[in-house]
Amino acid sequence: MAVTDEAIEKIKGMIVSGALRPGDRLPKESELAADLGLSRNSLREAVRALSLIRILDVRQGDGTYVTSLDPQLLLEAMSFVVDFHRDDTVLEFLAVRRILEPAATAMAALRISEQQLDALTAQLDKLGEAPSVEDLVACDLEFHRGIVQSSGNSVLCSLLDGLSGPTTRARIWRGLTQEDAVGRTLREHRAILAALRDRDAEAARSWATVHIASVEQWLRSTL
């Protein structure tokens, strides 16, 4: 195994074992390199790799720190990965989202606060009747994120956040080509919100399923 890969494993080990805790500062590059028995250049490769996936936070002029290791932060790296997938795998991502999002919406129906409900309502009202496609997509993303956050599971939230990347692309495409998609999306959002207000988990789940399935169906028919 290359010395850089060894260094990655060793740093990982230090964190997993608890020798390095979230927020801790690492020894400076030259010291850490000496400790691990490799050159500063090779160590930097290891640190850079761990930095890309948000394990380490490198601050020039200051030092290198272990991040909070929040699920949100680490899974955020997933969206970077998802970007590499081409359209032919979008359907598979969408299928996973079709499983997770209704479940998250149902969970949210039992936990969401009145305050959050009002915020979602205001958000939908602000958009108006005939928004631009860009505004609609941005709003859609925000709407679903708000709901999923209310599910109370940060892992689930981050996962869906990452999965929404390709879906978003598809939805832009759809909005540009399918005439009634805008109005339909707005109506479905209202329906989901109403189900949440009613604390009706099953209705919320069903509307979320319908919402995603409509995108999926359209995508399947055009690919």
Add this chain to the structure above:
Amino acid sequence: MAVTDEAIEKIKGMIVSGALRPGDRLPKESELAADLGLSRNSLREAVRALSLIRILDVRQGDGTYVTSLDPQLLLEAMSFVVDFHRDDTVLEFLAVRRILEPAATAMAALRISEQQLDALTAQLDKLGEAPSVEDLVACDLEFHRGIVQSSGNSVLCSLLDGLSGPTTRARIWRGLTQEDAVGRTLREHRAILAALRDRDAEAARSWATVHIASVEQWLRSTL
């Protein structure tokens, strides 16, 4: 933005735009560094980072290649990330798995082949009545992986693979073996398999839910 980060973005852009396709070979380090306008050392940091998340495949003495970019390969990097999470977030990961795995099992019930069913049966038979903990854990992992693969969704499969990481699984099982969990697990596996044979998606989904919920319940009571 640092030159290395720029290089990461540029290489990512070349792949996403299609200038570099899966399997393609990159220019050699010195040339690529010159093209992107940075030193070979800094470029290597970028390549190493992309290599960690399985975007690039570096072969000493040969060259650097774009990987297949299969969802399986890229999401495999997630298990690396999951390893960093502490016990207090295991429940959240388990909750997500509780959503995905029953759905995957239900999907599998409609698609799994007779051949795969026989393979799963043989696998359970081989384990016997009183297996060792190591064998049980390995078998459990393999059993679920086999089912999820039959769902036909590689993204879903990779995702669950990452969530069921060896670390998480091992931690859970370590304490679980004290109870009657072994026999219970074996019985539940048999039940899931029977549902699959009957092509009964709902029964398969329910058994899978029960299977995971029992682990979740135990974990919640002990943490």
Add this chain to the structure above:
DNA sequence: TGACGTGATACGTCGGAGGTCTTAAGCGAC
């Protein structure tokens, strides 16, 4: 024709030299 050796090629590792940014201590003015 096939096995072997050798050279070319490309990645792996290293040490050192400046450069840039952040932080905090030192210092003077209000």
Add this chain to the structure above:
DNA sequence: GTCGCTTAAGACCTCCGACGTATCACGTCA
């Protein structure tokens, strides 16, 4: 005494050049 600026130290950023090591392809020889 407090605030703001200057300055110096510390740490990461980038680069260069050199050498080590693994792989592949070509040519040689049996």
